[in-house]
Amino acid sequence: MLALRRALPDSAAMIRPLLYEHPLSPYAQKNKIALREKGVDFDLVTPDGMGSGGAGGDFVAANPRAEVPTLVDGDVSVFDSTIIQDYIEERWPLPALLPDGAAARARVRMIEEVMDTQYEAVVWGMMEVRVFGRVQGAEAEALLARAAGQIAGLNSWLEAQLGAVDWFNGADFGWGDIAVVPFVMGAVGFGVPPAPGSRLGAWLARCLARPTVAETAAEAEAAAAVVARVVPQAIASGRFQREYRDHRLEWMIRSGGLQVLVDGMKSGTIRFSSEISA
């Protein structure tokens, strides 16, 4: 598909942008919600081999990290959800998702950084235990209890960031809310929701009332059922190598899962990030 796009540069402006994604990727969810809020007509593709270490083809040509999300817009390829959000905001400026003013923008970007690196690591860790079955019994319970405590702490931090207003972005839904909602939904999916009666819980309900968020959440829910069915077999067969890198790797070690890492490296079901070369 990419080759065809490159062969037709003059018509690039008429070609719908393509987002490589996985419906369960909270990073891809950020970009999908942003594109939907802006009314951009786009295509979605989940790359073959994604997540298992077997990706290739046009997807890897567009992103040497072989990670989703990756946006292809005509001749332009962009990877990393935060850089893609920036691209989307500049390429399709209306409605603006960033709040007004340097301070407000810095604030939502800092929240985004915490979500992308710290909150995400915990949700990923719960998935490693509950879906990928890295440990069982008391070891699993210990990792999940640690994760639940970390999410409770992060949710209380989020509650403080929200303050008395309706949206992380300020007066209206926007960048700050899109940065938070995929990750909080991920924790809910693993049975760790915002505290009952919390402002964060009320905020989540407001988000889910938006069609753009509801559509993205429904796609994730449908994919979760499929993943839960196929992943245990794929892991057992040794075909699936899960990427352990940066904050995720740190989470596993800090939370008591060093042996998970050692076992996964021995069995070949864990890999690190792609090494890039020309």
Ligand SMILES: N[C@@H](CCC(=O)N[C@@H](CS)C(=O)NCC(=O)O)C(=O)O
């Ligand atoms: N910093 C990146 C992280 C993207 C990322 O970690 N994506 C994961 C899915 S959630 C991925 O594609 N991993 C590659 C793999 O598992 O093969 C971003 O913000 O987009």
